[in-house]
Amino acid sequence: MNLSTTYLGLDLPHPFMPGACPLTADVDNIKKLEEAGASAVVMHSLFEEQITREEMAVTGTIDTPAESFAEALSYFPDPEDFFLGPDEYLEQIRLAKDAVDIPIIGSINGTTLGGWLKYAELIAQAGADALELNVYSMPSDPETDGQSVEKTTVEMIGAVKEKVSIPVAVKLSPFYSSLPNFAQHLDSIGTDGLVLFNRFYQPDIDVEALEVERKLQLSNSSELLLRLRWLAILSGMKRNYSLAVTGGVHSGMDAIKAAMTGADAIQIVSALLVGGMSKLGEIKQQMSDWMEEHEYESLQQMIGSMDLQRCPDAHAYERANYMHILQSWEGAV
């Protein structure tokens, strides 16, 4: 089966790739992912906040006790090659590029415009084939309105686009007042791809200790439905960007649905974390088998076939459908 696809201008033999996750933080794993058949790799995210905090914390722990006590003017060695900042991440990109033939997509989560720009440029210089900007902000200031959140993001992405020549994807959350409108803005500044959606780390509560527990909840297929809806809506729009899905693809059938609603690329994380890297090949095979069975000629034939423009019942993606589902659920009770 011809599963070839184009994502962010990259010609890929098939749409399956690991999304940004701890698996892609290790070059040996990236090699294994290539061997497992990944068409590309999205690196784990470089978190600007984490880098800044580490710079400040490590400098603080080294500098604060120094030059305080006559017997110990310092407490740590001062190796010439001890650098803080993004070097560790950039080195991983370089090593990954050397180690594998598949495209390497860098990923950034920034907190300041300067950080986004600086790290985007450095990642491009390190040899990444494309960039995924992981827009992960949780506005908690009541003075910040939705419009300014979107405006800041658009400006940031525009600035990154001007700074780097490699393709740039934006990984979004579903929580925008009008995602199509926002996507249109992103399209207008040359965004090369949208990745739907970011899965926020959702902390749990330890009720005995009265503490917030940081937990990574893995996705399941039920989370795909939200993505299918928005893929279908965006895919049907006039656009210049490609689409990727991330979150909820655990089977060949999930992948087929994502492709039908418009995904050019399919990022898998939870399924790999649970089922191992071979899961990527399994999902791909399941999709391929199904397509053979149903006499599809190629993936291209399938991509977007069920989007808002082409599906037989476009209203199903809109509010009316939502109401209908709720009503049918009540009926079931």
Add this chain to the structure above:
Amino acid sequence: MADRQMVMIDGNEAVASVAFRTNEVCAIYPITPSSPMGEFADEWSAYHRKNIWGTTPDVQEMQSEAGAAGAVHGSLQAGALTTTFTASQGLLLMIPNMLKIAGELTSFCMHVSARTVATHALSIFGDHSDVMLCRGTGFAMLASNSVQEAHDMALISQAATLNSRVPFLHFFDGFRTSHEVAKCEELTDDDIRAMIDEKKVEEHRARALTPDRPVIRGTAQNPDTFFQNREAGNPFYLACPGAVQEAMDQFAKITGRNYHLFDYVGAPDAERVIIIMGSGADTTDETVEYLNNQGEKVGVLKVRLFRPFSVEHFINALPATTKHIAVLDRCKEHGAIGSPLYQDIITALAEGNFAGNPSVIGGVYGLSSKEFTPAMVKAVYDEMAKPEPKKHFTVGINDDVTHMSLDYDETFDIEPDDVVRAMFYGLGADGTVGANKNSIKIIGEETENYAQGYFVYDSKKSGAMTISHLRFGPRPIKSIYLISTANFIGCHQWEFIHKYDVLEKAAPGAVFLLNSPYGKDEVWEHLPKETQEQIIEKKLKFYVIDASTVAEQTGMGSRTNTIMQTCFFAISGVLERDDAIARIKAAIKKTYGKKGDAIVQKNYEAVDGSIANMHEVTVPTIATSEHTRPPFVPDEAPDLLKRVTALMMAGKGDLLPVSALPPDGTWPTATTQWEKRNVGQAVPIWDENICIQCNKCAAICPHAAIRAKVYEEGELGNAPETFRSMDYKAKDFKGMKFTIQVAPEDCTGCKLCVNVCPAKDKSNPKHKAINMEPRLDVVDVERENYRFFLDDLPEIDREKVTRIDVKGSQFFQPLFEYSGACAGCGETPYVKMMSQLFGDRMLIGNATGCSSIYGGNLPTTPYCVDTNGRGPAWSNSLFEDAAEFSFGFRLAFDSHKKQATELVTALASELGDDMVTALLTADQYGEANIKAQRERVEALKAKLNTIDDPKAKWLLPLADYLVRKSVWALGGDGWAYDIGYGGLDHVLAQPRDINILVMDTEVYSNTGGQASKATPIGAAAKFAASGKAVGKKDLGLMAMNYRHVYVASVAFGSNDQQVVKAFQEADSYDGPSLIIAYSHCIAHGYDLSLGCEQQKLAVSSGIWPLYRYDPRLVDEGKPPLQMDSKAPTTRVSDYMRNETRFRMVERIDPKRFADLAKYAQSFSDQRVAVYEQLANITVPSGNGNGNGKED
């Protein structure tokens, strides 16, 4: 040779730079103040820097200086050019090998930052008492007097040892030279090559022991030949002075700097001459020039080559006109006719037949880095001019006992006007010293000016004050003493104004910059009256900046350094303002560039925010303040505290006369209580509505600044209104009241208590039963509450605490309080707990290290007494011998007890059988039994006073030894795993009741983070910068091997109950006990308020298994080893990534880190597996008592 650079470096770097480039092997052991030399060498070796032969020297840290000397000796014998760096006690440990090295005529140069040898007290500071003890080793001894000279002499001595085959001890003054930062012309590799004779290097190699050309050395000789063989070395020593002068002459040709074995400076026809060596020579030189300009005819003879002493060169160097000589020694030899240099000069004058028979007097100066100033130099010249000068004198102190000291005029000041003299008062943590080092680097390296920086630190590890002394001027600076009149004073901490006399040294018209929370219009009214008066009288130009706020706003936290540095440049006029700012920013980039852009940007913002926020204060004409600086100790303090200690606390200990000090170094304990340091910005406040009365906050507090008491309600009668109290909840003291109280002025604000507190407000869980609040908001109220808590609420009777666990133990009074340990220290909770459990019958022998510094560094010490006047007695012998020293305590106690027992038995007829039996067979385990025995002993003493028998009188002072005592050896891993291991092992092998507490920080903490054998796999430490590659020594398992040793591995933050249990078991075990205690440390590199969390991870990952090995269990048919931690549930790498020491390795080399983390995991898994198997093994019972002794 024109490419020499002018660099700002300290003496240690200046010396190490040459030693590194002229050697192939360096074997060292850290000791203050020489440690940085070894660290520089190690750092350069890690950077793969080369020596002059293009190879990187191999740097090896050893387990002690004795070990380093052995390794040096071996390396030399095997033909490698080898060096070492050391000082003080470390140098003394090298003496046996030095004698061998010299006897074997080995080319070798060692570098010593001369430091005081411990006598009545330890001192880390500088004098010549260590090097003078090496006079008999056969080493040549070459002194240098300044940073530049240390750099130069390091090379001259290296060249001379190769040429002469006499080994060299090159020395310079510890701290004054080793730590002074000064402008130097750096020797190039070509300079060094031009000095080192390759042929001599080849000859050195040719003498190597090798199986390819076998010879034997180190033989044993007999009376027939030893003597003659000793004399066979004479020609080498006779030729040595000539070889040194040749090297000096060669050096002069290369660099233009002329040195001689004896350098005379002063009037050619001087009649009065001081003879001196070390940094004091430059001060004397500077004073001589001044005095001669005033019309005097004086001179100074600087001794450079002290051994072999060349009479000929000496006589030739001394002006023929000399009539009066004063020889100044920087060491003290009680009982000698005179100090070492004095004696040599007397002999040399006699042997050299110096004409005119000059009078010679001998003086001692500058012990333990005591200041040596032009005023003192002048006093010596004045003394020489007297008709009957003191034959032996001291200078720099007031000796009101033997009246040997010279008076001197403190106002005598010779510093030229064109030298800028600036003093900065800062906190260690605010970065003041670092910024000042940057400033002098900017001025010294980037302008034509000369610069000098010297930094004075206090002996506390938390809230430590630093005083920086900076000079800038157009000529090389020879003022080798602290600034006495400054034309710039920077006070970087507002609190200092209310505590110290920071303007004492301000010159008239000086600039005064104050970090103040109050603006230019408000600050005046908040100054103490004395400060206002000084500002007015001295007509100071007064500036303020709220640097703390600027730092906060720019994300710099408590680091006000770059802000204050910028202000200094802006108003001092040393450099043009914009130029200075550009240079500061360049320096920031250089310093922090590799640490990341964020830190650079924040520093830039701080610089930019500085000048806009700095304002000149319009100084009123009269002092209006109604408050003055409070006295350092309150009126109710003991007399000694007020008379002596208070001056030391105020930084005015130099004023104390000899009579004020105890001649044998014995001081009262319990003195930290009088030193209210107020270093915590925030302090914990108890909320009784939330508290579950677990006492964990009190237990973890490193400074005993949180206390718990149970008491009868009636005791609350005089309580302040704000005093908090609640009903005690558990059965043991039902009906009583309970309070947790903070000592607001003693708390360091570490937050360990808050993080360990398990009780949370159900509606607002971030509010706990103990919460941090700004000290200034609560200090007045809580001071009164604490006073009431201490003075009015009684301590509980110890025997009433029947459940001695974490909670119960905290009702015992801590007999270790308010130490100067770091905020959040991981060691002191153990020491405090120990003091609560056994402090009233405890004797401690403390290895040198952190615990001896926070435990015994003056002015105030933390071990204290209970209401009966009992408490721990404490002493420090050496770094290496704490186990043996403490073992000596046990020998003495056992001897006293044995004699007391014999005498009681002998006096049975007078004492009565009941009393004798009760005294000698009493069960002394448990508080009630101890109390009962004390009462029996009191009854015995009363009875003895009525018995007219010499045995009764003999028994009286021994009677107290019939009460069981607890002997403890304390120290860190550097002691227990490395330098003291041999002794510790021997003590463990003895069947005596001694307890050993090893506070394992896994690194040499006190000397600044050098690797020990306790350093774990993957940790970066000095001498293991790429991450330790071999596993941590399993001290516990080694001790278990003896089978009669009680061993416990504990971690307070993970299982505090187990700690309490282990301490009690160790004390109760009538044999050797070893407790190895995980101690988090600033050298691990993370926020220590999270220390307990990290300890939990250490245990849950298996890195630090908890166990107790109790030989007594053998007879109970149980496995002697009990595991107190469960099988690992977390990964070792998760533990490692939380700490900078490991993370540094990952940032440098992720692959290496991954490999080391994997190794650490398997190492840890294997260790736990071994323990778990051992914990299931029972063994046949032994001799029945479990301690290896016969009953």
